Amino acid sequence: MHLCYFDENKHGPENPHFFIGGLLIPDQKAIDFESTLGQIAFNFFGARSLTQANEFHGKELFHGKGNAKGRKLEDRVRVFQDVATFVTDNQIPVRLVCINVERHAQKYKYPTPPYRLGLMLILERFAEFLDKVNDLGLVFGDYEADEVTGAVVDFSEYKTQGKTPMYFGRPLGRLIDTVYFTQSHHSRFLQVADLLVYMAGRYENRADVPDRWHEHAVKAAWEKIKASGTVHIQRWP
Numbered sequence: 507m508h509l510c511y512f513d514e515n516k517h518g519p520e521n522p523h524f525f526i527g528g529l530l531i532p533d534q535k536a537i538d539f540e541s542t543l544g545q546i547a548f549n550f551f552g553a554r555s556l557t558q559a560n561e562f563h564g565k566e567l568f569h570g571k572g573n574a575k576g577r578k579l580e581d582r583v584r585v586f587q588d589v590a591t592f593v594t595d596n597q598i599p600v601r602l603v604c605i606n607v608e609r610h611a612q613k614y615k616y617p618t619p620p621y622r623l624g625l626m627l628i629l630e631r632f633a634e635f636l637d638k639v640n641d642l643g644l645v646f647g648d649y650e651a652d653e654v655t656g657a658v659v660d661f662s663e664y665k666t667q668g669k670t671p672m673y674f675g676r677p678l679g680r681l682i683d684t685v686y687f688t689q690s691h692h693s694r695f696l697q698v699a700d701l702l703v704y705m706a707g708r709y710e711n712r713a714d715v716p717d718r719w720h721e722h723a724v725k726a727a728w729e730k731i732k733a734s735g736t737v738h739i740q741r742w743p
Contacts, residue, residue, distance in 0.1 A: 507533045508643045510632045510681070513690065513699040514624065514650075515707040517607055525707045526624035527602030527739075528699030529593070530635060530643065539596065543694035546588045550581060561691040562589075564704025568724065583723045589701050590727035594734040601631040602706055602739045613743050621653050622660060625685075626670050627740055629661065629678055636680040643680055648696050649687040661685045702731070706739070 514526040531539060544554040551560040551573075559573055566572035567582045574582055593600065603624050611617045618626075629645065636643045647657070661684060669675035690696040705728040715721050731737060 508636060508639070508641050509533055509536060509695065510643045510645045511647075511693070511695040511699045512625075512628055512645070513648045513696060513703050514621065515703050517620065521707065522606060522608045523707060523711050524605040524607050524620040524624055525602055525703045525710075526605075526621070527600070527628050527631070527706075528702055529695065530599045530601070530632065531695055535596070539592075539598075540694055542592055543698065546585065546592065547694065549588070550577075550585055556692050556694070558691045562694075562697040562701060563690075564701045567701075568704070568708075568720075579720055583720050586701065586705065586724045586727045589698055590730045593698070593702075593731050593736075597734065597736050599635055600702060600731065600737040601628060601635065602702070602737070603627040603631065603742065604706070604710060604739055605742045610743055621650075622656065623742070625653075625657055625660065626664070626672065627742065629664070629681060629685075630670055630672070630676040631738065631740060633676055633678050633680050641680070642682050644683065645681055645685045646693065646696065647685055647687050648690045648700070654687045657685055657687075705731070710739070 509531045512526055512528040515524065517524040547560055547562070548554050553560050561573065562585060563572060566574045567585055570577060570579070570582060605620050605624055607620050610620070632643055632645065664670045664678050669677045690700060705724065709715065709725050709728050715725055
């Protein structure tokens with residue numbers, strides 16, 4: 507079985523691209539992978555415990571806010587680099603969906619809300635991978651109070667109908683039970699999904715990356731992940 511983790515970014519007029527997605531973990535490697543991420547957490551926080559004080563957030567790490575406030579820039583950048591090494595060394599599959607919210611709204615008379623559309627598409631991408639490796643999957647998402655109920659109902663409907671309602675809808679039968687939501691500080695894998703979404707959202711749709719060493723270092727970490735051959739990004743529309 508594979509454990510599938512996803513997170514999403516915030517979007518607005520200054521950032522019209524909505525990203526949702528994350529990674530798939532083979533269950534037989536989950537304990538070893540957790541240990542590796544626990545070591546990365548210990549190196550930065552001095553503790554491995556799954557608490558908000560020891561949680562990785564891409565935005566906070568990059569800008570030195572929240573629980574990363576006051577930390578050296580070099581140490582914060584190192585977290586992105588260490589996570590990139592973790593993903594690439596272990597050839598972890600990464601699946602992301604990028605929705606251009608403005609174009610989506612212009613193209614369709616009654617556009618599906620970005621989160622709802624993005625969830626449907628990322629579930630398809632997870633199921634597509636599981637088809638290739640002939641395995642089952644459990645899906646875990648970062649808890650968003652406004653989205654949880656609708657997401658669970660949508661997932662149930664897709665499975666009942668036999669496939670998603672896209673033009674070339676994909677069966678989701680390999681995704682078992684339901685979509686589980688939990689607070690991200692309870693899961694290192696959700697925190698990795700957060701960092702992946704943050705890096706993709708920051709660097710995938712811009713050519714004007716500021717000429718600062720930490721920008722180039724974090725972008726290089728993202729490019730390293732993309733070069734691993736395990737990343738697929740679906741763009742919509």
